[in-house]
Amino acid sequence: MQHIIDRFISYVIIDTESDANSENTPSTNKQWNLANKLVEELKAIGMDDVSIDDKAYIMATLPSNVDHEVPTIGFVSHFDTSPDFCGASVKPQIIPNYDGKDIILNAEKNIVLSPNYFKDLLLYKGQTLITTDGTTLLGADDKAGITEIVTAMEYLIKNPEIKHGKIRIGFTPDEEIGRGAHHFDVEKFGADWAYTMDGSQVGELEYENFNAASAKITFKGKSVHPGYAIGKMINSMLIANAFINKLPQEETPEKTKGYEGFFHVHHLKGSIEETVLELIIRDHNKKKFEKRKELIEKITKKINKKFEKQFGENIVVTEIKDQYYNMKEKVLPVKHIVDIAEKAMKEIGIKPLIKPIRGGTDGSQLSYKGLPCPNIFAGGHNFHGKYEYVPVESMQKAVNVIVKIAELTTKEIPVKN
Incomplete structure (x- = not known):
């Protein structure tokens, strides 16, 4: 040997x-x-x-x-x-x-x-x-x-x-x-x-x-003096946090096994003006895999609709890329x-x-x-x-x-x- x-x-x-x-x-x-x-x-x-x-x-x-x-x-x-x-x-x-x-x-x-x-x-x-x-x-x-x-x-x-x-x-x-x-x-x-x-x-x-995809999600914000921020400041980090909380909390790598799929947040970097979240999407079942990607898009649209009047444009930009099957x-x-x-x-x-x-x-x-x-x-x-x-x-x-x-x-x- x-x-x-x-x-x-x-x-x-x-x-x-x-x-x-x-x-x-x-x-x-x-x-x-x-x-x-x-x-x-x-x-x-x-x-x-x-x-x-x-x-x-x-x-x-x-x-x-x-x-x-x-x-x-x-x-x-x-x-x-x-x-x-x-x-x-x-x-x-x-x-x-x-x-x-x-x-x-x-x-x-x-x-x-x-x-x-x-x-x-x-x-x-x-x-x-x-x-x-x-x-x-x-x-x-x-x-x-x-x-x-x-x-x-x-x-x-x-x-x-x-x-x-x-x-x-x-x-x-x-x-x-x-x-x-x-x-x-x-x-x-x-x-x-x-x-x-x-x-x-x-x-x-x-x-x-696994069927696999990656997602890069960019959250935008508006920075103003915190003492005068009411109705004006939009903190992109808090929006990113809200996004993460809308994902199924029991469907993460540390809580799944066997054929169970998951969402895995692996990078998060931000400031008031911009936060970038990176995660991966995994599932053995092709239909469930597609449903997971659809959920990411659904959450994105919901947050964008919530902020469309205040921000004037999409406050969340999502890019999903398939990796392998x-x-x-x-x-x-x-x-x-x-x-x-x-x-x-x-x-x-x-x-x-x-x-x-x-x-x-x-x-x-x-x-x-x-x-x-x-x-x-x-x-x-x-x-x-x-x-x-x-x-x-x-x-x-x-x-x-x-x-x-x-x-x-x-x-x-x-x-x-």
Whole structure:
């Protein structure tokens, strides 16, 4: 497992945080540092057709080693990390033979990773964990996935007795800001289907995800001296607060689970004259998703009507943008691709955990671009923060799943015409 540890750490110490405020692709120049390293590494392990385009999308091929026609499959991961928490100067800590007790991430700052709060830790007693030092995220989302794909390809190259068809791999920038698949060339990739290695706990296998939209809502106001403000001042911050209070109070991320959707207010910045509210809208059910967007518009219109005489124009301006849709619609017609992954897990002793994603991956957008793409566990936990960790054994199991899927795909699987 040391090989996996060394490879993973070589990736996470490179800062690849993406930036939603940038219009470039990749959104940050520092993503190139890992992208270029990956290109050289793929060449070094013996991959064919290694390419990187002007937007840092990486593709490579492992040729088939069977003499009959086999579907071309793909494996995809992203190399950017979330801008939600610091991704610079990552200092991974290795915890061998985890004893099930509190892990001191940072004694000076009293930052503790405790199974009393993060109960999943107890699943990995006796295993080797890689954690943060309490000051950054780790980057297992999704550098664990990249580690697993590269390691699996290397293993297949070194063990040609394991039969497989043509395998394509793809690494993308900017997934964490919702753009990972925007410039992914599905035709160039040339796979019949693919899997993103971007899930969490061992066994996760997902082909349902949220329908997603973002909303940016701007509230206007009028500032006058507070001592003489009666009938004149309009405080945009209070209007924004009223808007938030009209949203269903029980339909937030911290109060929902499973298939339940939500509204999530994630940024609010304002003054008397102008306040900007940013939120995301999520629901697995397409009809409920549309109803959520309609509610935002309905609240907007109601507030605008209330202030139309006093303000003279729309006091609330709402912009809603769809981000991605539930991949289930595109995966169900080719359900055998999920069945293969499920069978692969069972054959190597992993209990599949088939459940909806309470989020989205590159796979959701890729599925709508013509590349059906379920999601498989990469092994990490507590993404996007200082409590992130990954068991090394989980990464090894993900490698084994990739290899087994490649092997199973050579056996009586329909070839796309």
